[in-house]
Amino acid sequence: AQSVTQPDIHITVSEGASLELRCNYSYGATPYLFWYVQSPGQGLQLLLKYFSGDTLVQGIKGFEAEFKRSQSSFNLRKPSVHWSDAAEYFCAVGPRLDDKIIFGKGTRLHILP
Protein backbone atom coordinates (compact mmCIF):
# COMPACT_ATOMS: atom_id res chain seq x y z
CA ALA A 1 0.00 0.00 0.00
CA GLN A 2 1.07 3.56 -0.62
CA SER A 3 2.40 5.41 2.40
CA VAL A 4 4.26 8.54 3.42
CA THR A 5 6.65 8.66 6.35
CA GLN A 6 7.96 11.76 8.05
CA PRO A 7 10.38 10.31 10.61
CA ASP A 8 10.73 13.43 12.73
CA ILE A 9 7.72 14.55 14.77
CA HIS A 10 9.51 17.63 16.12
CA ILE A 11 12.64 19.44 14.95
CA THR A 12 14.27 22.41 16.65
CA VAL A 13 16.80 24.63 14.90
CA SER A 14 18.33 28.00 15.67
CA GLU A 15 17.36 31.01 13.63
CA GLY A 16 19.77 31.37 10.74
CA ALA A 17 20.69 27.70 10.71
CA SER A 18 20.02 25.36 7.83
CA LEU A 19 17.06 23.00 7.79
CA GLU A 20 16.26 19.62 6.32
CA LEU A 21 12.94 17.86 6.87
CA ARG A 22 12.76 14.25 5.80
CA CYS A 23 10.06 12.54 3.78
CA ASN A 24 10.02 8.96 2.50
CA TYR A 25 7.29 7.36 0.47
CA SER A 26 6.34 3.87 -0.51
CA TYR A 27 4.94 3.38 -3.97
CA GLY A 28 5.68 1.26 -7.01
CA ALA A 29 6.16 4.15 -9.41
CA THR A 30 7.04 7.81 -9.25
CA PRO A 31 4.16 9.67 -7.62
CA TYR A 32 3.37 13.35 -7.59
CA LEU A 33 5.06 14.87 -4.52
CA PHE A 34 4.14 17.90 -2.43
CA TRP A 35 5.23 19.82 0.63
CA TYR A 36 2.69 21.90 2.55
CA VAL A 37 3.07 24.22 5.55
CA GLN A 38 0.48 24.89 8.25
CA SER A 39 0.53 27.67 10.83
CA PRO A 40 -1.39 26.99 14.05
CA GLY A 41 -5.15 27.01 13.58
CA GLN A 42 -4.86 27.66 9.86
CA GLY A 43 -5.23 25.75 6.63
CA LEU A 44 -2.36 24.32 4.62
CA GLN A 45 -0.35 26.24 2.04
CA LEU A 46 1.57 24.62 -0.78
CA LEU A 47 5.33 25.19 -0.59
CA LEU A 48 6.37 23.24 -3.66
CA LYS A 49 5.54 20.27 -5.84
CA TYR A 50 7.24 17.73 -8.07
CA PHE A 51 5.53 16.14 -11.04
CA SER A 52 8.41 15.31 -13.39
CA GLY A 53 11.63 16.73 -14.80
CA ASP A 54 14.33 18.40 -12.73
CA THR A 55 14.60 16.57 -9.43
CA LEU A 56 15.52 19.73 -7.51
CA VAL A 57 12.39 21.81 -7.04
CA GLN A 58 12.27 25.41 -5.89
CA GLY A 59 9.33 26.65 -3.87
CA ILE A 60 8.06 29.69 -2.05
CA LYS A 61 9.65 31.29 1.03
CA GLY A 62 13.14 30.10 0.02
CA PHE A 63 12.39 26.38 0.35
CA GLU A 64 13.59 23.67 -2.00
CA ALA A 65 13.20 19.91 -2.17
CA GLU A 66 15.06 17.16 -3.94
CA PHE A 67 13.44 14.02 -5.31
CA LYS A 68 15.71 10.98 -5.00
CA ARG A 69 14.18 8.00 -6.73
CA SER A 70 16.77 5.52 -5.42
CA GLN A 71 15.97 6.49 -1.84
CA SER A 72 12.21 7.08 -2.31
CA SER A 73 12.72 10.42 -0.63
CA PHE A 74 11.62 13.99 -1.11
CA ASN A 75 13.39 15.99 1.59
CA LEU A 76 12.65 19.67 2.17
CA ARG A 77 15.53 22.10 2.72
CA LYS A 78 16.14 25.73 3.53
CA PRO A 79 19.63 27.25 3.86
CA SER A 80 18.74 29.72 6.62
CA VAL A 81 15.55 29.60 8.68
CA HIS A 82 13.66 32.59 10.01
CA TRP A 83 11.51 32.73 13.15
CA SER A 84 8.45 32.95 10.89
CA ASP A 85 9.19 29.45 9.55
CA ALA A 86 7.99 27.92 12.80
CA ALA A 87 5.02 25.80 11.73
CA GLU A 88 4.02 22.25 10.91
CA TYR A 89 5.17 20.79 7.62
CA PHE A 90 3.44 18.03 5.73
CA CYS A 91 4.78 15.88 2.93
CA ALA A 92 2.18 14.40 0.57
CA VAL A 93 2.13 12.01 -2.35
CA GLY A 94 -0.39 11.65 -5.15
CA PRO A 95 -0.21 8.22 -6.69
CA ARG A 96 -0.63 8.49 -10.44
CA LEU A 97 -2.97 5.51 -10.67
CA ASP A 98 -5.20 6.62 -7.83
CA ASP A 99 -7.20 9.71 -7.13
CA LYS A 100 -6.31 10.44 -3.53
CA ILE A 101 -3.44 12.40 -2.09
CA ILE A 102 -1.88 10.83 1.00
CA PHE A 103 -0.37 13.00 3.73
CA GLY A 104 2.39 12.24 6.17
CA LYS A 105 1.77 12.86 9.86
CA GLY A 106 3.73 16.09 9.83
CA THR A 107 6.88 17.55 11.35
CA ARG A 108 6.57 20.46 13.73
CA LEU A 109 9.42 22.93 13.36
CA HIS A 110 10.53 25.01 16.34
CA ILE A 111 12.93 27.96 15.95
CA LEU A 112 15.31 29.06 18.70
CA PRO A 113 16.12 32.78 18.78
Next chain:
Amino acid sequence: DGGITQSPKYLFRKEGQNVTLSCEQNLNHDAMYWYRQDPGQGLRLIYYSQIVNDFQKGDIAEGYSVSREKKESFPLTVTSAQKNPTAFYLCASSEHQLGELFFGEGSRLTVL
Protein backbone atom coordinates in the same frame (compact mmCIF):
# COMPACT_ATOMS: atom_id res chain seq x y z
CA ASP B 1 -9.87 37.19 -4.47
CA GLY B 2 -10.35 33.53 -5.28
CA GLY B 3 -10.24 31.01 -2.51
CA ILE B 4 -12.01 28.59 -0.24
CA THR B 5 -14.26 29.74 2.58
CA GLN B 6 -15.10 27.49 5.48
CA SER B 7 -17.67 28.34 8.12
CA PRO B 8 -18.04 28.44 10.98
CA LYS B 9 -14.45 28.67 12.22
CA TYR B 10 -15.44 27.39 15.65
CA LEU B 11 -18.44 25.22 16.47
CA PHE B 12 -19.68 23.59 19.65
CA ARG B 13 -22.12 20.73 19.63
CA LYS B 14 -23.86 18.64 22.21
CA GLU B 15 -23.65 14.88 21.95
CA GLY B 16 -26.40 13.45 19.77
CA GLN B 17 -26.69 16.49 17.52
CA ASN B 18 -25.88 16.65 13.83
CA VAL B 19 -23.86 19.61 12.61
CA THR B 20 -23.08 20.85 9.10
CA LEU B 21 -19.83 22.52 8.11
CA SER B 22 -19.88 24.77 5.09
CA CYS B 23 -17.27 24.88 2.33
CA GLU B 24 -17.51 27.24 -0.63
CA GLN B 25 -14.93 27.82 -3.39
CA ASN B 26 -14.81 30.40 -6.16
CA LEU B 27 -11.79 28.89 -7.93
CA ASN B 28 -13.94 27.01 -10.45
CA HIS B 29 -12.30 23.78 -9.34
CA ASP B 30 -13.85 20.45 -10.23
CA ALA B 31 -12.61 18.44 -7.24
CA MET B 32 -13.33 19.09 -3.57
CA TYR B 33 -12.21 17.25 -0.45
CA TRP B 34 -12.87 17.04 3.29
CA TYR B 35 -10.07 16.12 5.68
CA ARG B 36 -10.04 15.58 9.40
CA GLN B 37 -6.96 16.57 11.39
CA ASP B 38 -6.13 15.31 14.86
CA PRO B 39 -2.88 16.05 16.72
CA GLY B 40 -0.09 13.77 15.55
CA GLN B 41 -2.33 12.05 12.98
CA GLY B 42 -1.78 14.16 9.90
CA LEU B 43 -4.72 14.63 7.55
CA ARG B 44 -7.20 11.86 6.99
CA LEU B 45 -9.58 11.93 4.03
CA ILE B 46 -13.29 11.81 4.86
CA TYR B 47 -15.02 12.33 1.49
CA TYR B 48 -14.12 13.71 -1.89
CA SER B 49 -15.96 14.75 -5.00
CA GLN B 50 -14.58 15.06 -8.52
CA ILE B 51 -17.76 16.31 -10.15
CA VAL B 52 -21.15 17.73 -9.27
CA ASN B 53 -23.67 15.18 -7.98
CA ASP B 54 -20.99 12.59 -7.37
CA PHE B 55 -18.76 11.85 -4.36
CA GLN B 56 -16.73 9.00 -2.90
CA LYS B 57 -15.89 7.84 0.57
CA GLY B 58 -12.40 8.43 1.85
CA ASP B 59 -10.61 6.53 4.56
CA ILE B 60 -12.79 7.58 7.50
CA ALA B 61 -16.29 8.24 6.08
CA GLU B 62 -18.28 6.52 8.84
CA GLY B 63 -20.45 8.99 10.73
CA TYR B 64 -20.16 11.69 8.06
CA SER B 65 -22.23 12.67 5.03
CA VAL B 66 -21.74 15.12 2.15
CA SER B 67 -23.53 16.53 -0.86
CA ARG B 68 -22.34 18.18 -4.05
CA GLU B 69 -25.32 19.88 -5.63
CA LYS B 70 -23.30 22.84 -6.92
CA LYS B 71 -19.75 23.01 -8.23
CA GLU B 72 -18.75 25.64 -5.71
CA SER B 73 -20.22 24.02 -2.59
CA PHE B 74 -19.36 20.83 -0.68
CA PRO B 75 -20.94 20.81 2.81
CA LEU B 76 -20.01 18.17 5.38
CA THR B 77 -22.47 16.89 7.97
CA VAL B 78 -21.07 15.35 11.11
CA THR B 79 -23.78 13.04 12.34
CA SER B 80 -24.50 11.72 15.81
CA ALA B 81 -23.13 8.38 14.60
CA GLN B 82 -19.59 9.78 14.57
CA LYS B 83 -18.08 8.42 17.79
CA ASN B 84 -15.36 11.00 18.27
CA PRO B 85 -16.22 14.13 16.28
CA THR B 86 -14.07 16.67 18.13
CA ALA B 87 -11.41 17.64 15.59
CA PHE B 88 -10.17 20.23 13.13
CA TYR B 89 -11.85 19.88 9.73
CA LEU B 90 -10.24 21.09 6.53
CA CYS B 91 -11.87 21.55 3.15
CA ALA B 92 -9.78 21.63 -0.01
CA SER B 93 -10.23 21.86 -3.74
CA SER B 94 -8.17 21.15 -6.83
CA GLU B 95 -8.54 21.95 -10.48
CA HIS B 96 -8.54 18.27 -11.34
CA GLN B 97 -7.74 15.01 -9.61
CA LEU B 98 -4.14 14.85 -8.42
CA GLY B 99 -3.71 18.57 -8.90
CA GLU B 100 -2.36 20.63 -6.05
CA LEU B 101 -4.80 21.17 -3.20
CA PHE B 102 -5.97 24.59 -2.08
CA PHE B 103 -7.17 24.62 1.52
CA GLY B 104 -9.65 26.63 3.51
CA GLU B 105 -8.84 28.01 6.97
CA GLY B 106 -10.51 25.10 8.72
CA SER B 107 -13.37 24.58 11.16
CA ARG B 108 -12.79 23.43 14.72
CA LEU B 109 -15.61 21.30 16.09
CA THR B 110 -15.87 20.59 19.79
CA VAL B 111 -18.42 18.21 21.21
CA LEU B 112 -19.48 19.06 24.73
